[in-house]
Amino acid sequence: MKLMIVDDSLVIRNKIGRCLLNRFSKIYRANDGVQAIEIARKKNPEIVTMDLTMPNMGGVETVEALLEFAPETGILVVSALADKATAIEALTKGANGFLCKPFTEKELDNAIERVISMRVKQ
Amino acid sequence: MLSHLFGKYRFLVVSIALFLIFDLGVLILNFYTSGKLAQQAELINLAGQQRTLTQQMSKSTLYIKAQKLRLWVYQSGLEELREHYTQFGNTLDVLKNGGVIESAETGLPVKIEAVTSIEGRNILQQATVLWAEFDQVLAPLMVDVLITDEEIEPASAFIASNNLKLYRLMDKLTEHFKVTTERQATFLRRAQVVGITLATINFFVILFHFLRQLSGLDRRVKVKQHESDQILSTINEGVFLLNEELRIGGQHSKQLSKIFATKKASGRRLKSFLRDYFPKSTVATAMNFINLYFKDHVDPVLISDINPLKHVEASITKPSGESERRFLDFSFARLDQSNGEPRSVLVTVKDVTAEILLAAQEDQAQVKLDQKMALLTQILPVAPSDLDEFIRECMGGFDRINSLLKNTKITKDNFENTLTRVAREAHKLKGNASAVGMHSLAEEHHEFENSIQDIRHHSKLQDLSGRDLLPLAIKLDESYSTLETIAELRERLGSYQRPIEQQGRPGKSEVSKENSKWRTLEDYAQKLADEYDIPVSLNLRGFSKPIPEHLTERLYPLAVQLLRNSIAHGIESKSIRANLRKPNKGQMTISISHDLNNNFRFLFEDDGRGFDYERIRQDLIDKNIIEASQAKLLGHTALVQHAFKDSVSTRKKSDLLAGRGAGLPLVWQIVNELEGKLKIRSVKLEFTQFIVDFAYVNKGNPSPVMDKLLKVG
């Protein structure tokens, strides 16, 4: 299974990448929505972690655009709690779950596990 | 599926099937028996007919014989006889062996089965034997149209003697058929009664069973209803179900009504319900959030963090019309339904107002505790006696400020006057607090001075009113509170001892134990020196003998002001001092001396830069105290006088140390209180000396000082 981490922070990208290294066969990293869409088209990751506030293309738009051509993708929104309304919008558009920054390794692993199982159910 | 249905409804299905079987059985029996009975009736008729035929044959034979005797035509009689003969014979044959024959009643052909009953067959057997004899005598009559006497005579004779026998046999047969019919009818009736009785019993069984089941169901429903009512009325949270249309379910916990102070929740659209209690934007976000629980792609566990209805503040209007602020916690649980039933969400609402307010109180208590801790660290290094005196002085100072406020008359001038005097008191208190090491209070007094500054600034724009002085009264209250806390801590600490006090301070200026308060000036000077990076050394002289307490009370603040003034304005920085070839440390001296007549001299001296007359002049111009043209004409003495009377400061920026220009006026005030004389000697770049000469009489009562303070200004 392949994972794509979408976050404009290198620290977060690295942290998520390190935590989930053993779970995925391949991990791609995108630092904004535009890059995420490009990678998703080429590499078809099954699971995506998505930040909400990013330059160029925000998380909500990215979720929408991504699911348009890859509706099977499991998406976990990983963001700070600053704007609950935006997070809710991303979930309404099709993301499967939300994880609040900062998070522990266990919390992330647990959330990813749930997103994977949600994807299987559907 | 079928067996599943049977499982639950087996009894019902079996009962109904039995009912149908019983009914069907009766019906079939009825059908069969009524066929039988119809045939039996036919038999009775046929037997009856045979009986009649015997009579008719006898009659015909007699008729033929009589006609023949009279030689009349007998043909009609013969025809009749032949017809009856054939009919009887055929009928007898059919009864014996079965076959088709004309119905005795309708004349239509009917199929008759051979009689099988023993008695019937017996009778028929006897009849057949008898009929054979009949046949013998009658057969010759059936051949020709002409009948001879030889033919008719024996026949007539035979019939006359045997006719009754045959008649009786046929009558017996009729009777036998009737009895058989009667028996069959009875059987049918009994079978019907039994069948219908069974069916009826079965019906009642079904009915009873059903009623019992229904009442059981009712009872269970009632019990369940009662249980859920009990649960819903005792549950401590607002609980309700939300359907896919986002409507509140028909049942909800009693607590929900309590929390929202409404009885109208059932069946309402959640959105309009929430709008009664929360702002529009909160409701919009909340509804979007709740919608997620109805979406299959969202994992409910992974969204609880973004619940916008957590610790949310609701404005609830009670039935009395009062509105109340409550903090609520909503939580949601998706109920997964089987069998494609519509999805619903369980909503739980908890009133967390008490918890939140408690947490806020705890925070507040924590802040208070922190403040106390800070105060504690400040008071511990202070000797108990010094602290007591500090508290007393401070309290006196606060009381004086309060009196100043209280006795202000309502005019603009008076307000200004009050402000000036309050500022002076505050400045003195700040100095004292700072000297003792009570930074919290010093900070508060600094704030106090800031407020006065703000008010002054404000008053230049428009007329002053008592309203503008509000912050002062409020800040004063805060200072009282802080001081009360200090006093409380002091009380609790009891007679704590500072080890250093017992040890004394060898190698330093000679200060008697009674004058230990003056010692604190050394620390204070050191602290200020460190803070402003201006190294100083303070020498205390004349403190080896006890100084009257009440005198210390007045001179100490004076010393503090001059000390602060010296470090702020007098002593130069290290580099400048080096250039001027002065000692590295700024030298400051405080001395006290008196003659036998209690004429006292208090001296403060530093080796700083001396009075900066030009800066005082500039400040007077900047603050619009004196016109620029006039200021230029002022001599040194006049400038110094201004510095002591008006709020002039040569420090560029105001901070805790100095810069407001309140220091010297305060010195002036204290000198006035002591009814003393102030001499100032200053040489530029060399030194400054403040000398206060006064006569002191110990009246043993501190209050006159306060009285004087109130008069001054």
Next chain:
Amino acid sequence: MIDRSHIEVFVDSLTRYFTHLNQSTGSHSDDLEISAPYLLSSKELVGFDYTGIINVSGRHSGKVFITARSSMLKRILLLLGEQELNEELRRDLIGEVANTLAGNARRHLGADFHISTPKVIEGVIETTRFKLSPRCFVLPFRWKSNVAELIISVES
């Protein structure tokens, strides 16, 4: 401790009351002069001829007093068009003023600020009779040369 915002709300309320009184009777609006506020220790004696007292409960608790001289009350009664200026009316008026001030304040301090019906006493207030905060806030003011005081003892 005294909460600054509370005091301001009460002072605003006081100003509004007299401004309104002046406006409705066509006299000058600047007749109200507010003096310097000060603190009153609970042991001191206060009170002019008539005092209206309002009990405050809820998140904040305490008392609000408005105390005035008979002469001021008479003037207000005259302005309000009363012919008789008897004691009953004066008592009624001071209670009404206290009620209006607290009522106005309540609008700003929220629903959790509950106020009682006013109580009226005459003469000096024995402050020890009331459970007051260690220091009350006193706002002396003058209206058409008559002095009066607003005393607030509310703790948050």
